Amino acid sequence: MANQPLCFILMPFGKKPDATGRIVDFDAVYRELIVPAVTEAGLDVLRADAEMTGGIIHKPMFERLVLCEYAVADLTTANANVFYELGVRHAARPWSTVLLFAEGGRLPFDVAPLRAIPYRLSAEGKVEADDLPTARAALVDRLAAARRAAADVPLKDSPLYELLDDYPGLAHTKTDVFREQVRSSEERKAGIAAARGQGLDALRSVEASLGPLADTGSAVVIDLFLSYRAVSAWQPMVDLAGRMPRPLAETVMVQEQLGLALNRLGRGAEAEVVLKNLIEKRGPSSETYGILGRVYKDRWKAAVESGNRIKAVGLLNQAVETYLQGFEADWRDAYPGINAVTLMELKEPPDPRRQKLVPIVVYAVERRIAVGKPDYWDYATLLELAVLAKDQTAAEEAASNALARMRELWEGETTAGNLRLIRKTREKRGESLEWAVPLEQALDLAADVT
Template sequence: MSELDAVRDAGAAGAPDPLCFVLMPFGRKSDVTGATIDFDAVYRELIAPAVRAADLEPLRADEEVTGGIVHKPMFERLILCEFAVADLTFANANVFYELGVRHAVRPYSTVLLFAAGTRLPFDVELDRGIPYALTPTGAPADLDAARRRLSERLMAARDASVDSPVFQLIEGFPEIDRLKTDVFRDQVRYSTMWKERLERARRQGLQAVRAAERELGDLRNVEAGILVDVYLSYRAVNGHEEMVSLAARLPRPLARTPLVREQLGFALNRLGRREEAERVLLALIGERGPSSETYGLLGRVYKDMWSDAREAGEELLAEGLLEKAVEAYLAGFEADWRDAYPGINAVSLMEFQEPPDPRREQLLPVVAYAVDRRLDSGQSDYWDHATRLELAVLAKDEAATRRALGRALAMVRENWEPESTAGNLRLIREARSRRGDDVPWAEAAEQELLRRAGRSSAG
């Protein structure tokens, strides 16, 4: 079994059930013929049990419609939930509107059903809906067969067969691959007032970010962009306990996005809860597949475990953990060669091995090329310049180190960033010193980074 296969198996074992959003009317409803259906019974007795039997978690839509306008949280659930079931009985206008949104953004994983005898509009007649029988009182009948059909259809939907008529009929129709919550704060579009409010709070510190969160009230009614910014604002002020707490209180569709789960792993690791962080990240990899970001965070967990073992004097354990960290970073770099971050970490950790891993000589030019392309794109961030800095130190190029250091210092967004880079440079310096390969000027770069982070080496 390969390293990647082992990680996937380990992660899948701990992965939570995917969410299935249920679009349907509520309560007892009647049509123009006088036929009445108890939709709450349909959900309780038919849909929810069938969804759970398919190893999914049902999430029923709240009645969040005023004046015919669907609220933003409803849109977010329609877009973010991995699966959906839509009951089209009585051609409810809200349900059809929500189904249209779903079909426009999700090419597959939406299952339709309806009460037997329902005449569906032409636009959805081509879809393979599932009929269900009713008792004279409007409750679902023949439950075992109906549940089985719905569960089977939901399990088949895992195979990613296109069921959206938009994606079926329009070749090349664009799919939303990275959802709005899967981008960082500077790419999220939402209320300017709240964006400025949280920028001020980050400058003021942890208590101010806590106060801003309290102003939000019920998180279920807050749009995803604001919640993501609050979450990342806690990260910026080292509010790692608050990140873990907020992640547990976010609406489930948002809490299950890769961004939130990756940053939860980050926060748990910062709190020293390394095994929990490892489980969160392995579960995400097992469910979503390899990602440079997720593997990069997992590599950091193993790197910190390695550091813990070294401090405890457990040298053999430390050697094994260092190897795991290298392999995790390598898997991240191989998942996306354009992302130099896991690549530079793999190369740096290879420098710490005794003897140094010979693969680093092959990787160094590849990592350098990847970061140069990012720098040339005009879309670089702190980590790109920090990568160029570490490459210069590894190459023992003092002039290049000085240039890269100045640019990295100018790009710092959060204090923990230069602190992290300083830690990497210190480890490189110490590893070389043990081999009698001292580079006196390298320590000055560490001190500059720590000063930018608001710390001294003694602190």
């Protein structure tokens, strides 16, 4: 019997925690998902020895990365060794490397545009039993497609070979062009920063000067995209996303912000589709669920304003549960947590679950402030928590810190709206929060809301 093509497996060994604290049993993932799928695809499985992963990369590892016809890389936990090996593989082979990741985490920006097969984890850190057949079938199909393409035109899944003409034989003239592009990119980013302070018309002028976006550095395009967000220019954001090169437009960050912009334009149904598709493709994340929660929250507010009480109750529940899913995806991100708590307070009667959730949200935001560089949303979260706790002194201090760090107009507008909702709900219950009115007004003024 002829030897079958080799498929090298790039992944951690044993049990490792991911960014959310979940323990992933990589040996079980290898045994239950990867080996059966690779075998069914007609390939021989080859995995690095455990002792090869502990220090300086060994010659056999390089040989396997370069010479194996196929490879499967599990990117869960963003393991440094796996990413180094993936880089070597992408530099050496234009094809055919298949990527996997466990849902619930987020792929780093540099690999987010690449096609990766998601799988769900059980509480034991293994592939969820219900998801195992689907994940296996997806991996078999991807490897089988790569084998079919090998007989014709190999699939280029290495971004180096796909995006760089003539790689690896780049001419010296191209390095000169690259130097010029780097210098031009820095100048353009400086121009965008200056235009952002001048407003929408200045940003439009900068965009008109860029030329084809396919020939513009990704960092410049993203800088412009987020600058439109900073001045609440939602339609230009949507328009720019539609003109971006597809790999950039399909990144998680761009799709999330596209959903945010669509919702701000009153196109909540389109935003919902974008965000749900993103969760299906990339797995749950606190940011994606946080923006989706805002979609449902805005629908709830519209139902309240139209007097549709029954519909409003259902939409409020939907918003709460969506924010909860975001907080459960990453408890370090207090944004979906505080939104869930605030909306729980607005229910009639208030949702009792908020009493257990509040201390967790407090801890999450306090740790962010203690170990990092706190931003506007950290102090805005403390502000909402203080208002919910009827702590005027803490609320005023948090408001001062938030205002000092406000970067974009819509940030203050959002927080002022939340405080107003809390105050009006409390007033209906016969409670007074008049001391919170000046805080709302200060945020409105900073956001230029008239």
